[in-house]
Amino acid sequence: MAADRQGRAGQDSRCGRPTDAMVDAARVFGQPVGTGAATRHPAAPRLPPSRYGFPGRAERVHCLPEQGTRSMIDLMRPWVFVLLPLPLLAWRILPAIAANAALPVPAPIRGLISGLSDEGRRRRRRPEDLWIKALGWALLVVALAGPYSRDSILVTPTGRDLMIAVDLSASMEQQDMILDDVSVPRFVAVRELLKDFIKARKGDRVGLIAYGHEAYLISPLGYDVEAVAAVLDELAIGLPGHRTDLGRAIGLAVKTFDAEQDAGRVLILLSDGEDNSGELTGFDAAVLAAQHGVRIHTIGFASNIEADGADVLRNIANNADGVFFWARSTADLAATSRAINEMEPTERPEEENHILRDWSLYAVAAVLLLLAGLIVQEIRKA
Known part of the structure; x- marks a missing residue:
């Protein structure tokens, strides 16, 4: 049903x-x-737009909420999580960065890249730095996966x-x-x-x-x-x-x-x-x-x-x-x-109207904050 x-x-x-x-x-x-x-x-030409979006925007259906349910958070692209081990693979596979490399690289970027290379393995790094980078990468993957929730509203029209x-x-x-x-x-x-x-x-x-x-x-x-x-x-x-x-x-x-x-x-x-x-x-x-x-x-x-x-x-x-x-x-x-x-209403079947809520922007915001913190940290080290 x-x-x-x-x-x-x-x-x-x-x-x-x-x-x-x-x-x-x-x-x-x-x-x-x-x-x-x-x-x-x-017969209806395009009228000047208003703050309510009439006309020119899709109609927003808002029905009688006799009964509503909210689903668990779901993912639009769950296959994106196969990218989670990518930084670990890069850290194992990428060659070491030579100390006298001919291509000049800015200090903040060099610091981030070195964490994925043999040079990063030879240096002793603080555990919290690794955890922050791991958290940032995980949040980025979550954002790419497209988390969303769905609110269901039971429609009972007259x-x-x-x-x-x-x-x-x-x-x-x-x-x-x-x-x-x-x-x-x-x-x-x-x-x-x-x-x-x-x-x-x-x-x-x-x-x-x-x-x-x-x-x-x-x-x-x-x-x-x-x-x-x-x-x-x-x-x-x-x-x-x-x-x-x-x-x-x-x-x-x-x-x-x-x-x-x-x-x-x-x-x-x-x-x-x-x-x-x-x-x-x-x-x-x-x-x-x-x-x-x-x-x-x-x-x-x-x-x-x-x-x-x-x-x-x-x-x-x-x-x-x-x-x-x-x-x-x-x-x-x-x-x-x-x-x-007093008019006799036409019988219509019950329907469910779904409203999707996108949560990926919150993950993106967290990633940007972590990235900004890492860049500031590397600049200070340089």
Whole structure:
């Protein structure tokens, strides 16, 4: 059983070929889907790097640690230990260094070499010098062997894939939202409320899309909800354009979801209701998303959302088996969280996620310290 879980660890359909449903979605939304990271989400250009590593770095999977174990230290290259007797063999085999050698050798290096030659055997050396050199060589071999330990974390996912699409168009700069009794721009309220909402989604795979005239995949689906919440601080109004294209945001979300999941795929679409860009309307995109099994909840962020904007978001939610929320407070956003919790999660097998810890650098540091001490000692003798 454990071996079976280990075999499944790290397996993710996102790393393999695009499935038929993803290809169908690509045809529907008019964008190609490939097997590489660059072609899997073609609408997302390379964004400026952030301190959290989004995008451009491999996703760091952090799952629910219901049960964890740490293995003993193992070696990547255990065969390196055959080199342990090499200094002893060199000391026995290398010829003696002539006192009148023509090639000038610096005193520290000559002192180290002499310890491996007949000249070293003829001289009386302190036992601690030999022990220090032996220890240094042993540590060097250990470092070359690549010691590491493995932490195993048992993954128990709920089975929901949750993508959050945040509106970064120019209209989100309007200062008509109330947060902690202070009037703030719409995006500031969205960002602060979403942080708590995302952090509470432990067990779900959460991703983040920023959209305006374009739609960018900021964070792929993953279990590290803390990292997804933190990257919200890196977003800025106007990054994906100043107009709003709801259809493009929905299309990118559909192609991001794993196509083999039969249930539990949810898109949270946050907007002020404007849809003034793009050929595919949000209404039509919602119909196509529903055909691919994606449920869409829409959240209108504005203190006094216009009737047209409310109708747009309400129709999108209705056509994708979702719910429309008018969010003016944390209580409204909590209602969305409760709606998602009521969904029946897809059953997924338990998996083990492994984190490797490299210990070779500690051995290298010890070798460098010993080498520095020997060089200083030989310089003083010279």
